[in-house]
Amino acid sequence: MAINPPLNRKLRMGLIGGGQGAFIGRVHATAAILDNRAVLVAGALSSNPEKAKASAPDYDIPAERAYGSVPEMVAAESKRADKVDFVSVATPNHTHFEIAKAFAEAGFNVMCDKPLTFDLKQAEQLAEIVKRTGVVFGVTHNYTGYPLVRQARAMVQNGDLGEIQAIRAFYIQGWLRTRLEKDAQKQASWRTDPAKSGAAGCFGDIGTHAYNLGRYITGLLPEQVSCRLNIFEKGRALDDYGTAIIQYENGALGTVTASQISHGRE
Structure with a gap:
């Protein structure tokens, strides 16, 4: 995959999940802010449309970009000149495939919580979509970002610990x-x-x-x-x-x- 030219701006992030009563969505949103490379601008924060829109002020998401469903968000963001650069899928396991599929097919980059899918067939289907559309797709094993974990990996790669x-x-x-x-x-x-x-x-x-x-x-x-x-x-x-x-x-x-x-x- 080619290296993209610098954007000279923060990435525009969309969040799926993370509404009132959720857990990991808030973690991803906070991490994006701490990393200082992304800004959360849109979201479909719950499978309940009312809760999804009511949760938007908690993230400072403007009302016009607080969507009641994934299809609504895909359709609306696709038409915007300032559409999100990527979405973070932070929802229960059984929803990952359909959500990731919808965004990837529409040309959005996706970061999806694990598990990627429920079965191999779904995973292979997503892989084919990613290959066809050329989007960036990742799965969040978030503990690999810890500095001491990175240090341990470097020590193993350098041979400091032997075999x-x-x-x-x-x-x-x-x-x-x-x-x-x-x-x-x-x-x-x-x-x-x-x-x-x-x-x-x-x-x-x-x-x-x-x-x-x-x-x-x-x-x-x-x-x-x-x-x-x-x-x-x-x-x-x-x-x-x-x-x-x-x-x-x-x-x-x-x-x-x-x-x-x-x-x-x-």
């Missing part, structure tokens, strides 16, 4: 140690619902981050994986704890552990 023989990664939380989904708590409700979260619960939600750090820092790919997932909260539909044992391509052994039911952790 990597073992990788141990873990991500431990405790906020799902009770069944918050029974109380209709928003973040718990969709994360524990297979129709919205996908095939995995805790391991898909945060275990992927732990694995990605090992992959990013070492550059190693897995050859064999054995994984055991558990459900400790009775009646829950998806895993809330799990451990994977990985053999990497150079023979190194690794473990990835993720929990959302460990007492003493938020």
Whole structure:
């Protein structure tokens, strides 16, 4: 991909998700401001049109660019001379594919939260759209931006640590140690619902981050994986704890552990 000429301005960002009661959308918006390379100018902040528009003042998004739905935003922004340069998709898992597809097909650059899609077929379809349209498309594994993570990666690449023989990664939380989904708590409700979260619960939600750090820092790919997932909260539909044992391509052994039911952790 060619390097684009400098714009001499901040990138215009659009946010999908992040309305009142949401979590990660606010994080992405804040990060964009802290990085000082983007300004949030438009959004479809909720699947509920009223909430989407009511949430816009929280982000200083002007009313005329506070959209009630993704189709409305795609149509309106496509006609603007100052349309958004990219959109950040910060919505529950089951919505990622259709949202990303709509924007990519319309020629917008996309940053999408993980998981990219629910299955390989959808991912391949998105890849074909990106190839055809030439848009920039990325998936946010946000922990790779931490300075110490970048330092660790550089040390491995420079050979400072020698050959990597073992990788141990873990991500431990405790906020799902009770069944918050029974109380209709928003973040718990969709994360524990297979129709919205996908095939995995805790391991898909945060275990992927732990694995990605090992992959990013070492550059190693897995050859064999054995994984055991558990459900400790009775009646829950998806895993809330799990451990994977990985053999990497150079023979190194690794473990990835993720929990959302460990007492003493938020």
